[in-house]
Amino acid sequence: MKTGRLISRSSFSLAFYLVVFVASGIGTLIRAADTYTPGEPVKGNFKNFAQGFLEKHCYECHDDLTAEADLNLLELESVDETNAAVWKSVWAQVSLQEMPPKDETQPEVIERLRFSDWIVGELQRVMKKRGGFTAHLDPKKANFLDHNLLFGELPEGIELVPTSSPARIWRITPQEHITRLNELINTEPEFDPAKPGLRAHGDVVPTNHGGELKLYFGTDRITSWVGGTVAYATAVKSVPVVLSSGRKHGLENYPHFYSVNSAEATQILGKAEDILQYMAYGPLSIVGMPEQITDDPKTYDKVKPPGDLRGLPTAITYSTKVVRPLTPVYELMKEPGFSDERLREAVDYVFEALTFRPPRREESDDYVEIVKNSIDTVGKEDGVFMGLSSIFLDRDALFRPELAMEGKPDEHGRVMLQDWELGLAVNHALRYIKPDEELRKSIVEGRMRTREDVEREVGRMLSDDSIRKPRILRFFRDFFDHDLGGYICKDTRALGETGVSNRGVAHYRAMFDATASTDRLIELVLEKDKDVLKELLTTEQVVVNNTDKTYFGRRLTEEEEKAAVERKKEEDAAIIAQVKAELKTVETDLVEVEGNLKSKDLEPKAKKALENRKRRLEADRKRLERERKSKRSDINVRVAEVELDGPPIYARVGRRSFGRGSMTPERKLATVPEGERLGILTHPAWLVSHSDAMDNHAIHRGIWIRERLLGGGIPDVPITVDAQLPDEPQNTLRERMRVTREKYCWTCHEKMDPLGLPFEMYNHAGLFRTTEKGEPVDTSGEIIDSGDPGLDGPVANAIEMIEKLAESERVEQVFVRHAFRFWMGRNETLHDAPVLQAAHKAYRDGGGSMKALITSLVTSDAFLYRKVNRGEVTAN
């Protein structure tokens, strides 16, 4: 322990007041009269600033005598790398208004904010060379900013400045990257208004049936293949995603999250050559024999290699019809030699396809030179592909720049994005592919420079269904986290006990299908664009496929299951008896026919008839023998399946990627069983996404409600906490969660557990249940300290809780906060309060319109302006 730390609180108090009185009494007065601008550096050090706050609000419980929660803050001194974790914890507790405790005197709002800002500033300073401090930028911490300050009246003394976002580069996501590359080699179908759910040009390349994101080559030309799904998957050329991202709950892509490392860059380069060769030669670049390109697969049968071709490129034939985009790369390679003009066309085409903007002349020159140098060294064939592959690693092919390099900063240091940067920012707000012709024209003609320009283009794109806008759906995935179910590895036995199939990958496929179904449901709600959030939380509609009759079903009680087993036994016995009887008849007939056939006096016609009859009987016998072994009642002994019928509809799954194993788009728009389900949070896709291998995850579900709907924050789990529930298979999850009720844990867990436990009305595969471990399931819960007194109070189950939440204005505002974060790529600050309020107003005035909300956000200063530091760039 450092010298000087062990002073008692009382002696410290005296010392502190003396120092304040003598050295900074006047300063304190000035500071109190001062206005406070959030986020600006807070003057002062530990001694003359922070210690005063601790003394006033913290030492009472956290000194050397009391040390509540084993924390003695008298030992805490200036922020340094060794005590950073403690200071981070203090920051979280104070920001979240957890401390001081509710029954103690509270700091003034500005006092609290200033103290919080000071800690952040200090942590940034001391951690600069140790990985930095970025917790306050993490979306998980965005709710640390008091909701009431953003949407209520600010106390006097807080001065807001016009908002903006930092100048920055923003790495594209793996899905954006794959979708971008897909544009080079595959022609996607245009939007079909008659079948709006089918995937079309501009939609993302979706994950496949195994949840893997891959770029497939030429599947639209495949006319035949040998083998089943697995063989097909191996034989087809595909490239898995190369850019990485942490697949975690919540917003997945803030600009500061990711870069591109050397392993990724190497792989991008390797795959670039494959893509370029396909652009030039199509499937010819991936087949083993040219005869595989044929419209009549039988012609290939005559020459194909002998033996088992399953899993080989030679197992596939491709049609002769060219369906890939024919680009300048194709033009460049279709004839021997090359001209400078053709070369530049190819360079410029590839550059714009990958960066979404035309190259500047010097950029074009650079790449032309690279390609020429490569050609000089290794010849045209290899040189072109090698040289052009370098464009795949251009900064702007992997990062989207929002640097606002042009334009004079206003008095707040802000510059509005313009031209290509603004056009691409607007495009990126909605789309994954390059700007459509109209937007491109606006950019090129200088009509992307004002707020009105943005409003015009956004309005145009939002009102046109044929312009696909997958980023909106991505927001809802990030918000709801309903797309993780297929990635939750389930214990086979525990999964079987839920009532769903635990054979092979059936459950995981069902979950990826469920994700696509939920996506489609969200799109349907967005089409109506009315009370979007409320509708998503309370809709009784559901998009389903055949397996959902189980997943949306009800798990039978133990008694019901026993009865069903008995009933099944009886039905099975009846079926077997019937099959045996039929078999006996067939065998008797067969003996008779065989006897008749032995007769020497048979006319040829009669003999032929008998032989035909014999064949038919033999076929029947075989069938019945099979049925004797396998035909059983289809009674589901574990689940009361639910009838989910309705008009046909499509879900936006990828096109064929796995032969017969591909996901299929056919779905139905049905209605959920009344009283058992309500809205997305009660759908298996969401429930399983918030479960674990063995059981429900009531804590995660509770955190989700707390953060995404109530706008509350949860501090990090203290490292001293062993966050484990007891392993008691005989007890319910609720019983095992008793450990979180210990005083030390409950401070945080009361914010989550009572919000997650109402979902115990479903098991961990998402099936509705009325009993658990043979007893009526306890689905009670409570909304505690939500920030909206009207919401607080006990709830009987998830449905009651959801109904309450869906009516809350606060919940709506919190949804707007999340939309802000997604579209701005950063956490909100107090300076964004006017933007958030305007966005919420637009949403409300529009009748709960997502379009109005998005338009409001992307025409706001936070979206349009970038804070620049010209001096910094010059110095660089």
Add this chain to the structure above:
Amino acid sequence: MNNLDRRTALRRLAMGAGAAFGSAAFPGLTGAAAKSTSAAGRVASGGPKRVIFFLQNQGFDPKTCIPAGMKNSGSLAKAVLPEPIKALEPFKEKLHIINGLHGLHTSPSHSAFFGALGGYRGSDGVPPSASTIDYELSKVLPETLLPHLCIGMDSMENMVAKPTVANLSARGAGKPIFMHSNPNHLYQMLYGGISSGDIRSQHEAKSGMFDRIEQMAAAEGKSLPTADKLRFHEFVQGFNDMNGLRERLGAVSDHLEKFAPEVDEGYSQPEFETDWHDRLLDLGISALKSGTTSVLTIGSGRGEIFGAWKGLGVEEQGHNLGHMEQPDNPIWVKIRQYNSRMLVKLMEELESVPEGSGTMMDNTLIVYTSNNADRQHTSGATWPVMLLGNCNGVFKSGQFTQLDGKRPINALYSTLLNTVGVNCDRFNMSDKMAAKFDNGSGPLREILA
């Protein structure tokens, strides 16, 4: 730093990194340059300095490796190895046959893919959910120029059409590591700087391009705000790493020349896929012997359920190979014998290089198993493994161990990490999963001396 300065620095770095292997591995490097790196210092005394993973697809039936009549754990000294692995008979004292680990949680039927080396559920088309053991080891073993090299052997058609695929190794969740399957490309990467002809031209063209795009990226980074600069630096550093690898390899080209395999017709005009398999193995061995890499992952069948071995006289190929019973099956005897010969070659080559007071093989561990546990359609209830090498007595060897099927392959992987100084009770397995799938904790005592 200008290019010249950087190259000089890189040369020095390369010299230093190479020296981590001692003067035996890099005979040209002696004296002050031959000091241990910090990574080398982390390796527990006697633990492996390099590890080779060899995964044959379609399963590894225990009957094809456990000596006839051996039901219980015991010494192999008097046992006769089964026909498929007979080639290992002279190396019996280095061999440890382990049966009874399980991979029930990895869903290994039709391959566990990344789950085989990751110890988690894997399946066709499922991205890795965490890093794999080979990658984790490459991070902590003595630093090398290319810490982890993966090679994949498949049918000729697949290796030509898809020269790199990623099915077995991963740097983390959603971060697959690609296997090299075209020996020409791999040769160019490792030895482009000391080659001639087409390989040399390709190498030079690529080097020129890499240098140029690194310059361009660096220039683009100059105009960035400070916060983004750090992140963009990682991107530029990526080029630096790529170019650096070339340059580092170039810097020790005199040294590498001694290990580079001879480029013969098997590279450019292979008759069978096994011609390329052999060359890939040669390149892998050369990377180990030259000290270029410390972890080599070999995927025979590339982690899938296909593959071909026509060069061995096996006319059948692909999926059906997995539907056959392996014991006493002439086809599988041939494939396993081929694997065994490769293992022998690995050991003999590594024994030929002095290291410390012994040879490289004394500090090497080979882990031979399958990405499909014991068979193609398997539950993973038993997952046979052969370890070769005892790393100066750290691992038990010369014996057969029958486990009770209650510990997962993850336990083997955590054991490996412990032997290189990483304290690790479990590898990629939460306590909750362990409650179901692991009745123990920490290293497998049965395999450590």
